[in-house]
Amino acid sequence: MNFSRIPLRFPVTPILRFLMIVLIGFPTGAFAESGFEFSGFVGAETRYFTEAPQFPGQKDGPQNSLVLQPEFRWEWDDQRVTFVPFYREDSMDDNRSHGDIRELNWRKAGGDWDLLVGIGQIFWGVTESRHLVDIINQTDLVENINLEEKLGQPMLNIATINDWGTASFFVLPGFRERTFPGVNGRLRTPLPIDTDNPEYESGAEDRHVDFAVRYEHVLGDWDIGANYFYGTGREPRLVLDLPNQRFIPFYDLINQVGTDLQYTYEAWLFKFEGIVREGQGKTFGSVVAGFEYTFFQVAESIIDVGLLFEYLYDGRDETAPPTLFDEDIFLGTRVAFNDVQDSSILAGVVFDPDKNEKFYTIEAERRFGDSFTGELEIRVFSDAPFGTLLNAFSQDDFIQLGVNYYF
């Protein structure tokens, strides 16, 4: 393993130093009381692409990789220290061979408050096809194009829990750059993105301190959330550098407000996410709205089948970072077999009624024995007009098989 390749750039070391003091400063009794837990997983994965690559530099053949993510937890009283490192070694894409610290934090739970200091993971939102309001953690795009894998984010987070809802405040020192496939990788833009030379609107570059605040509450059948973020936007614009045949990622300072709502009624889940973002081209709004309905125990079996529908709209102009979701429909189904192996399938399509482009996806998984899981993933990109973002993936349809061992 070539660790020099691992892009671990955490600009702010004081948090880590503070964490080390906390770690070293433990009373030994805390460990003895047990609170130590070691878990995690190791996995192997292979991707088979159905067509030869489209762009020069991209490697042909299957893409194989190994992944390791151990988790260490120390817990005592109302406090916990968590350490979750991550590493993947990939046979095809130099950028996908990468490591990260997913979590390294100290957490204290008070009666009416929570404190988290260190590198953490935060998720906001309710919809399935796109996570609009979720902005704290940077996307680890080389992991999965579903945008759901996230890089660890240094943070100071204080949440106060009140009868009128939970208010959560974030100070985010240090920016994480989005990962992108390298020149030899698949599922990339026509010209590679030069992740070694990012540019920033802020003079502080990746040391700009970002802020966020979130409000969350449950009112009967309604789950509501609202948040505000100021800082370096997680999505970069891609600036064409023709002489050097590359894109330069450019990170702007943005203001973003967002809201997420869910109304739950019997077997119906109605969902809404919306944002307004200022700082990338003209100020724009984006929306995901839809529902999920579940047929439980279909045909007197123990299988549950859910139907998902979401409408996606994004009002950004051409100067903003590109998105697949300008105006699309997501249709999907979720099948839960409710068997001992927890087998499940999620299948869906995002299609653009205007451009007619379609993005199909199937994810299936089940457990084998007590410690293994198997995953199947299929992604198909179809009918993308030339020049669109999806067209760059038009020869990258793939089938992926993965096996994980959990310990």
Next chain:
Amino acid sequence: MNSKKLNKSLSALALVVAIAGGTGASTAFAAEGAEAKGFEVAARSDRSDLGFGDSSVYLKMVLRNAAGQETTRSLYIKTLEKPNENVGDKSLIVFDKPADIDGTALLSHARILEADNQWLFLPALKRTKRISSVNKSGPFVGSEFAFEDFTALELNKFTYRYLRSEACGDLTCDVVERKPRYEHSGYTRQLSWIDQDIHQVRRVEFFDRRGDLLKVLTLTDYRQYQDKFWRAHKLSMDNMQTKKHTDLNYSDYKFGSGLNERNFEKVALRRVR
């Protein structure tokens, strides 16, 4: 027909009507008595638990299929009592094994006649999802227990009818039929055996939507906590239709740990991982 005969016939008819009516009245009275007694037996059992405040327990589930193959699950359950019988208890379930669902958590705010409020926490994504809980009769993590079988049995979720008293093991049990008032229940009725000694449920038979016997639950190893609260430490469920079997083994019961509402709010799920 002469008038005398008619009178006789009418008298006879009146007698028949009177007898029929009288019998009807006494049957109705008996039914009301059976319902009152059934409720009384169930209430005494349920109320023996009143005032436990909060509890936490470790649960190991052993699932066995018809071929005898076994798989296990383990999880922690924390419960907060809501003493008002028209409000359900709150519970937090955190999975420990199998390892791939370690840290997955389910928060439930039980309601009596409506669907519970439930949130699922997925540790890999750190995502909390409000889920539909209208269906409580599906298998819980692949076991023979449905969610409605082993969460706190709220008194007012059923109507009751006392059937008989009979020997159950070394004890004498009252047999009470209970019918779910929750419209989406997976059962048409249940028969419960409640002992006359410590008033705990010893056996439950579950009848499916077709009215056929589906499952039989046996509760054993009752132990008393704080000189008051009885808890069964082994629950065995036999599915009579599929021949599958699930054992629940409870251990490390703790009462009165000072858990409060804050520990059972949606935001508390973030503290799991």
